């Protein structure tokens with residue numbers, strides 16, 4: 001009995017703590033970006049895309065109370081009263097907040113980049129603690145994983161400040177410093193020397209509040225195994241952007257997620273040696289892996305049996321395809337510093353005299369999308385995130401929206417693509433009882449858009465209000481606050 005009472009008291013305390021974390025007092029700095037904040041909010045006559053992949057439902061009322069979704073009902077007219085905001089959303093749609101699963105808080109700078117696309121070493125990864133969280137929230141991202149950090153203390157403190165209502169931004173799953181082997185191209189990453197290093201890194205950062213880890217290209221199998229085991233002991237997950245370890249090997253070692261779709265699997269690369277990255281870094285495997293062939297079927301079976309998710313990051317590969325792709329959106333350009341904008345245009349242009357690329361990236365892109373579709377059709381868990389790095393064209397928030405559009409280009413229906421970017425991420429994070437879809441009792445993390453993305457996917461760009469825990473943020477004001485800043489801080 002004694003034990004039952006203390007368990008109940010404990011449960012109640014947890015409930016109070018989670019409520020406080022859920023609805024903190026918002027600072028003046030955050031209130032500046034708030035459009036709607038009353039105890040009760042009713043979205044009337046709105047089209048609901050619930051995030052489960054189900055068809056959109058027309059003309060619904062969505063009731064938000066105490067930060068939660070309190071009702072989803074047939075649309076009716078309502079009048080505003082004390083403490084109740086009513087938004088007439090005829091012509092608008094609502095979907096769950098995006099759960100961005102490859103969403104960095106940094107920008108990659110190339111020193112002295114010139115018109116021949118040359119630059120000096122070392123490439124520098126600049127922390128975007130100010131601009132990135134605002135861009136994500138403005139774009140409809142209400143939960144994100146940092147998927148590799150360079151200033152881990154800054155990311156942890158940022159997460160805490162956001163959760164305490166002191167700064168605007170999404171909920172954050174902070175990923176520790178990259179678990180990178182040696183040699184490595186990135187000077188700011190830890191370069192592991194042995195499995196003990198990997199274990200120590202995981203334990204050190206888990207003690208400080210990091211909630212996930214990411215292995216990188218030059219890690220060995222033994223180091224990866226040590227990291228996975230240490231993380232799993234603490235109940236934390238490990239993802240990887242791999243090269244030295246193949247997808248098949250990583251799945252068997254117990255990894256939880258693999259980044260970049262099927263672009264960086266090296267198992268069929270002709271020069272692949274154990275524990276070493278291959279020359280083509282997976283391009284050859286992608287070219288050789290028929291989505292209906294035995295290698296792909298075996299790989300899917302291994303991934304699914306080991307419950308390994310795959311994160312689709314199509315936006316970061318889009319620019320590699322060269323001409324014919326839509327230009328980056330004006331609003332995204334407006335967010336960049338003049339230097340970031342200039343670098344983006346320098347990287348985008350190719351000299352006619354330059355030798356053609358060794359790989360036809362348009363073919364690779366198509367092949368990857370076929371594999372992602374086949375993996376999902378086989379029952380695999382596909383996640384999405386833009387990976388705002390690459391050639392500077394993938395900007396936080398805008399990139400998340402572009403990722404959903406590219407999943408539709410890949411052959412998913414609009415509601416399936418939205419599910420991949422919302423509920424699937426929540427499932428992976430183990431948070432699907434609270435976020436990821438529009439259902440009574442879940443947190444009111446919602447994106448209101450003009451138009452109908454279930455018919456025209458580019459309408460995901462028309463974000464009008466982003467609700468996080470029932471507070472409606474103004475994307476225009478958030479974007480205005482970072483105008484010309486992305487690339488600097």
Ligand SMILES: [Zn+2]
Pocket residue numbers: 102104147148387388389
């Ligand atoms: Zn990345």
